[in-house]
Amino acid sequence: MYRNDGFRELERQECLRLLAKATVGRIVHTRQALPAVLPVNFGLDTDGSVLLRTSAASELVRAIDGTVVAFEVDDVDAVAHTGWSVVVTGPASVVTDPAERERLARTGPHSWVPWPDEVFVRIGPELVTGRELVGRPSACA
Amino acid sequence: MYRNDGFRELERQECLRLLAKATVGRIVHTRQALPAVLPVNFGLDTDGSVLLRTSAASELVRAIDGTVVAFEVDDVDAVAHTGWSVVVTGPASVVTDPAERERLARTGPHSWVPWPDEVFVRIGPELVTGRELVGRPSACA
DSSP: OOSSSSOEEEOHHHHHHHHHHOSEEEEEEEETTEEEEEEEEOEEOTTSOEEEEEETTOHHHHHHTTSEEEEEEEEEETTTTEEEEEEEEEEEEEOOOHHHHHHHHHHSOOOSSOOTTEEEEEEOOSEEEEEEEOSOTTOOO | OOSSSSOEEEOHHHHHHHHHHOSEEEEEEEETTEEEEEEEEOEEOTTSOEEEEEETTOHHHHHHTTSEEEEEEEEEETTTTEEEEEEEEEEEEEOOOHHHHHHHHHHSOOOSSOOTTEEEEEEOOSEEEEEEEOSOTTOOO
């Protein structure tokens, strides 16, 4: 969250409420020492963790497991100059606990196709920030 | 761009064509040693550079000037499981050349409000990658 840029900051609970309405966000991480970003579908766990369900062999999992990532969701109306963005920053890790995997297989996000080697990745909600672009059309940039 | 994740890779020209249709994207960078991401409105220069127009005093400008950033645009239909994403990775720098600033003031992106201390930031298109999510609904994650 940047201050002094003319946005209204959102409280954590407001951010989580907005996250819960979305199904697609963007994983921001580092790949080969460069900033990288990838859209993914996701689910939100009861504690505010972001959950991904994907292939264990995917390059994304190899890139982010054990690292700190940012996960961003937004909804910006470029005509009205309104909208919001929310960022969850925290450690990404593959879920290895069998009971937790079993729970997420029932309640977690759906993958857009079944992966034979699917895993769940959890992003801990250590930092949850958001900004709303309302009544101040400078919103972006 | 991740290979082997079931996406169709897009050619550079196709990526630039998609970028030219968009008005809002996301700046991916590092802030206080953490991954950071911020939606911004933008323009595309004739050479494929991404152009921002914002306040010289903004924290975003201070965070990215002189660094390598990623700039992402996407359009994903979470119901149809289709869409695309494009990422421009390259050096971000405040435009300091007076003639270039004058040109961009005429032809560059519009700011959503006038900043008294506005500057243009250029992101060089060193790496332009994209992926299309079509016919393979695993698209995300």
